[in-house]
Amino acid sequence: MKKKVAFICVHNSCRSQIAEALGRHLAGDVFESYSAGTETKPQINQDAVRLMKELYNIDMEADGQYSKLISDIPEPDIAISMGCNVGCPFIGRPFDDNWGLDDPTGKQDDEFRAVIAQVDRNIQLLKETILHSA
Numbered sequence: 001m002k003k004k005v006a007f008i009c010v011h012n013s014c015r016s017q018i019a020e021a022l023g024r025h026l027a028g029d030v031f032e033s034y035s036a037g038t039e040t041k042p043q044i045n046q047d048a049v050r051l052m053k054e055l056y057n058i059d060m061e062a063d064g065q066y067s068k069l070i071s072d073i074p075e076p077d078i079a080i081s082m083g084c085n086v087g088c089p090f091i092g093r094p095f096d097d098n099w100g101l102d103d104p105t106g107k108q109d110d111e112f113r114a115v116i117a118q119v120d121r122n123i124q125l126l127k128e129t130i131l132h133s134a
Helices: 015-027 046-056 109-133
Strands: 003-008 031-036 078-081
Touching: 003 015, 015 031, 015 046, 015 109, 031 109, 046 109, 078 109
Parallel strands: 003 031, 003 078
Antiparallel strands: none
């Protein structure tokens, strides 16, 4: 059975959504990807949506992604914090990893691209880790 990986940040509108989309795209054969937050936003960050379409041809909104609370997703086997500059949300258990990513919201496209590229690398590493631990 595939492991369930949850990508968590406060608002579940940008970094965690990017991680969910790239997890499905790059590692869907190895683990199930979910994203959630302690608060929600009315929509996914539109710069993230635009750049994911441009870079990967992934339409996060058409793929059924939306801002979710931690209680809205299945119990994860692995929980990853995207990076909580102020304080990580409590999800009822310790995080397995903290990717320490800066939130690119409101910043230039090059900062978004840098975060997306780092999430891509982290997903690939996580996929390898899970494959070698099986």
